[in-house]
Amino acid sequence: MDLPQIVNFIHNLIDQAYHSHQGAVIRWLFILYTVVVIINIVIIISKTPNLLTYAYYGNSLKQKKRRSQKHRASGNAWDALQFKLNSANSDNWKLAIIEADKLFDQALIRANISGTTTGERLKNLVPGDLDGLLDSVWEAHRMRNNIVHQPGFEIDNHLARKTVKNFQDATKALKK
Numbered sequence: 001m002d003l004p005q006i007v008n009f010i011h012n013l014i015d016q017a018y019h020s021h022q023g024a025v026i027r028w029l030f031i032l033y034t035v036v037v038i039i040n041i042v043i044i045i046s047k048t049p050n051l052l053t054y055a056y057y058g059n060s061l062k063q064k065k066r067r068s069q070k071h072r073a074s075g076n077a078w079d080a081l082q083f084k085l086n087s088a089n090s091d092n093w094k095l096a097i098i099e100a101d102k103l104f105d106q107a108l109i110r111a112n113i114s115g116t117t118t119g120e121r122l123k124n125l126v127p128g129d130l131d132g133l134l135d136s137v138w139e140a141h142r143m144r145n146n147i148v149h150q151p152g153f154e155i156d157n158h159l160a161r162k163t164v165k166n167f168q169d170a171t172k173a174l175k176k
Helices: 003-019 023-047 051-057 059-074 077-085 090-110 118-123 134-149 157-175
Strands: none
Touching (some): 090 118, 090 157
């Protein structure tokens, strides 16, 4: 028997059973079976990682998960930025600067510094608020603005590290 004959045989068997006087029982069993199969499929899909994503990204997906678990375990956003600065990719350095600026801005907001943007909040700081770090944090914020507003802006790793450190030092000084 070839495949079309098998399919036709199964179809005829189901059709005969469905229209017989025992068909009502068979229909209920078929519905129950279908529900159980659907539930099993949902469980399997929910328990299995996205195979297409894994096939596309391969081992880099595993590495990314390990990195994110490491940063969650440390609970320190500044450690995550250091991880990006250790990358060989300059785009990661730029992201580290942008994220450091956000962390500093969040600290400004928690310190109740008025303003709608980071720049406005920096203008509203009193020089003594940051233990003499106001100029360096302004420099860091300007670096962030260059990254965001100038297409193709390049930065070396040393300057990226210095910029993130300026944001981190200013954040610590603000918390005092």
